[in-house]
Amino acid sequence: MTDLALDPLGLLVVIPLLGALAAFAWPRGATGLSLLVGLANLAVAAALAVKVATVGPAHHALGGWGAPLGIDLAADGLSVLMLLMTAVIGLLVSFTAAAAFAATPGEDDAAARRRACFPPLWLLLLTGLNALFLSRDVFNLYVTLEIVALASVGLAVLSGTRAALEAGLRYLVASLLGSLLFLLGVGLIYSAYGRLDLDGLAALAAPAPVASAALVAMLAGLALKSALFPLHFWLPAAHANATAPASALLSALVVKGALYVALRLFTEVFAPADPLALLVGLLGAAAVLWGSLEALRAERLKLLVAWSTVAQIGLIFVAFALSGTIGSAAAWQGAVLLMLAHAIAKAAMFLAAGRIAEAAGHDLIARLDRATVRPGLALFAFGLATISLIGLPPSAGFVGKWLLMEGALTAGGWAWLAVALFGTALTAAYLARPLAAFLRFDRVRRPLADEYAWRLSDLPPLALALMAVAFGLVATQTLDLLAIGSPLGIAP
DSSP states (O other): OHHHHHSHHHHHHHHHHHHHHHHHHOGGGHHHHHHHHHHHHHHHHHHHHHHHHHHOOEEEEGGGOOTTTSOEEEEOHHHHHHHHHHHHHHHHHHHHHHHHTOOOTTOOHHHHHHHHHHHHHHHHHHHHHHHHHHBOBHHHHHHHHHHHHHHHHHHHTTTOOHHHHHHHHHHHHHHHHHHHHHHHHHHHHHHHHSOOBHHHHHHHTTTSTHHHHHHHHHHHHHHHHTTOTTSOTTHHHHHHHSOHHHHHHIIIIIHHHHHHHHHHIIIIIOOOOHHHHHHHHHHHHHHHHHHHHHHHHOSBHHHHHHHHHHHHHHHHHHGGGGTTSTTHHHHHHHHHHHHHHHHHHHHHHHHHHHHHHHHHSOOBGGGGGGOSOOOHHHHHHHHHHHHHHHTOTTSHHHHHHHHHHHHHHHTTOHHHHHHHHHHHHHHHHHHHHHHHHHHOOTTOOSOOOSOOOOOGGGHHHHHHHHHHHHGGGGHHHHHHHHTTTOGGGOOO
16 A cells, blocks of 8 residues: 555545545535645646656556456556646646635525535546556456546536436436446456456457457447447537536546547457448547537537537547558547547637636527627637637647548548548538627627626636647657557557
């Protein structure tokens, strides 16, 4: 236990877990505690990133018992990037939540209880995500996915509205079904091989037919959790009806956890058949089209952003269709950059959308141009975040799409190139709707109120939006870090 407490791999699990317990036991100090834990988590994640960048992949065998009998924690370039992304976004969202869930005079007991629930739920989510990114066996991946799911459902219903509760129930059912499918795959693997560690399975899984059945079951469960079309039915309502900080965490981080596991299993453990890779790619392409069309039809700003998540996640799944081709390395690099870029930009968008709705009193897109109160920094942050989602330079979204299209061209996948280009055009089309409303003043029939003054809650979305645009400037360094340990078959 002493070794675990002093090792950065262990600290990334222990610190948020102890913080969640303390926040639950001490509600009055939970908000400040969550900020302190977030800062400590970011410091440890940064220290681990430096260690991995200078020394190489890190490893820790819990209790001195390594695989296959014990549990291993490990960090390579991909793990470190996901940990840093989670730490930065989580800390900035915590600052917004501190204002959003501040005590208000005359609030009822139910509102006070909901407000007190955010810090422990967020820290429990952070525990699950950190453990997921460090786990190296499929059963622990299942356990961490369950921790993430339980915390996420709690966050999704914190607003207390009927719509949020109904959406949260659908989210819970979908998540439980996804977990059962993933656990079925874990059972098939253990019955066939008698071990669950990823490194051992990578050498054993390919020859047995049961590996294909296990992969299909696991991918089906992960498709539910990551809202891949047509299993996306739970996501738009859950994200659109949650509070702004919760929506930011759900869209930016939770969906990426399931996608991360799918990437690991697909590229490092199993050798998927071409029809399965093609099917995943086709579902991703369908998600790009359907999610974009629904975003074009959405009446509310947060619902538009939620449907955008369905489309953007679908584009990342297109990279699966290029698995095993000569363009797969570039495609996987593009997929990882798109994951990171989407997480940062979508967190900024949801936080900004929450601020806009708070100032205007609603988030109906058709009426945004009539608002007499315009939160300037939030509008600017939303606009900046669109640059990365559309894929304009110099953002990481641009670099990620470029690499994905490069992989498609190298592999001769012209259809996948067309999906990426058409998806980009659709993204620009549906994001132009709120941007046009932000910029139009001609329908305002009375003088604009003098409420352009910024609030503290405007700074996190602005910081995230700036980060989303500037992230592309360090894409080379990011790809160098990603190659450490050769995850996803990407050689340094």
